[in-house]
Amino acid sequence: MTDPRPTSAFHTANADPAVTDRLVAALDVQAGNAGVRRLRGWAHERLGARPGERALDVGCGTGSETRVLADAVAPGGVATGLEPNPGLRAVAGRRAAEAGSTARFLDGDALALPLPDAGVDVLWCERVLQHLDDPARAVAEFARVLRPGGRIALLDTDWSTFVLHPADPGIRPALATVARANAATPDAGRRLADWLTAAGLGVDGLGADVLLHDPRTVSGPIVERLGAQALQRGLIDEEQHERLLAGAEEAAARGAFHLSVTLFAAVAHRPR
Numbered sequence: 001m002t003d004p005r006p007t008s009a010f011h012t013a014n015a016d017p018a019v020t021d022r023l024v025a026a027l028d029v030q031a032g033n034a035g036v037r038r039l040r041g042w043a044h045e046r047l048g049a050r051p052g053e054r055a056l057d058v059g060c061g062t063g064s065e066t067r068v069l070a071d072a073v074a075p076g077g078v079a080t081g082l083e084p085n086p087g088l089r090a091v092a093g094r095r096a097a098e099a100g101s102t103a104r105f106l107d108g109d110a111l112a113l114p115l116p117d118a119g120v121d122v123l124w125c126e127r128v129l130q131h132l133d134d135p136a137r138a139v140a141e142f143a144r145v146l147r148p149g150g151r152i153a154l155l156d157t158d159w160s161t162f163v164l165h166p167a168d169p170g171i172r173p174a175l176a177t178v179a180r181a182n183a184a185t186p187d188a189g190r191r192l193a194d195w196l197t198a199a200g201l202g203v204d205g206l207g208a209d210v211l212l213h214d215p216r217t218v219s220g221p222i223v224e225r226l227g228a229q230a231l232q233r234g235l236i237d238e239e240q241h242e243r244l245l246a247g248a249e250e251a252a253a254r255g256a257f258h259l260s261v262t263l264f265a266a267v268a269h270r271p272r
């Protein structure tokens with residue numbers, strides 16, 4: 001049977017444990033990033049999950065935010081992380097058990113949530129919409145499962161804000177092109193309020209922060225991946241590719257490497 005869910009790196013890769021390990025490592029690095037932590041903190045505060053509530057974390061990855069929600073809704077509430085990638089779901093379950101968290105995890109798809117109408121008090125969806133071909137449909141689905149008065153937080157990246165230094169001005173457009181090509185909807189970040197209002201939800205707050213990498217690390221996998229993709233697509237030549245990698249290494253050794261992308265958040269509610 002073919003998988004009816006949209007194809008993304010997360011779906012196509014989910015049978016390969018080595019790829020899952022890489023995803024977990026990447027999500028862990030991001031979870032430790034100061035900008036990600038600040039924006040998550042802002043969104044959790046605005047969302048205001050309370051004891052006794054039913055929380056849903058769509059595309060929960062390793063379940064870090066499902067555990068935060070589980071703590072917030074205790075006692076008496078329940079936090080569920082929905083995650084289609086079986087490898088990530090297993091990691092999320094194991095980590096929750098190790099942490100003594102009541103968070104629980106389900107298979108499922110943002111585009112067809114396996115939940116009845118109006119049964120969710122608070123919904124979290126972070127950096128998932130950028131991987132979907134039809135994010136507006138997913139947000140309509142979120143609105144369906146939220147109870148009247150229920151709250152929602154969407155957090156996502158906007159890949160047009162990707163900045164890498166050093167990189168010759170001549171190859172910056174190529175890098176911007178491949179950075180955007182890695183997401184199905186690369187400008188998700190700027191569209192959060194648009195999708196929320198289109199789904200009939202009332203926006204209560206917008207936030208932003210920057211995912212800024214440590215200037216002492218070259219952020220090897222990202223630079224290597226983008227460089228290789230630009231080379232493969234004929235957007236840069238061998239010499240430009242080598243200069244990109246060498247320049248990144250040299251800058252990192254001086255603590256002068258720069259790689260950043262802006263993250264946006266929107267918090268909203270379903271009108272009563």
Ligand SMILES: C[S@@+](CC[C@H](N)C(=O)[O-])C[C@H]1O[C@@H](n2cnc3c(N)ncnc32)[C@H](O)[C@@H]1O
Pocket residue numbers: 005006008010011027058059060061062082083084085088108109110111125126127128131132
């Ligand atoms: C960048 S990760 C973000 C994980 C987590 N929300 C976080 O911020 O750490 C993207 C997540 O979206 C999930 N995902 C991809 N397509 C999905 C879909 N159609 N429905 C639900 N989740 C999906 C992936 O499996 C992955 O866990």
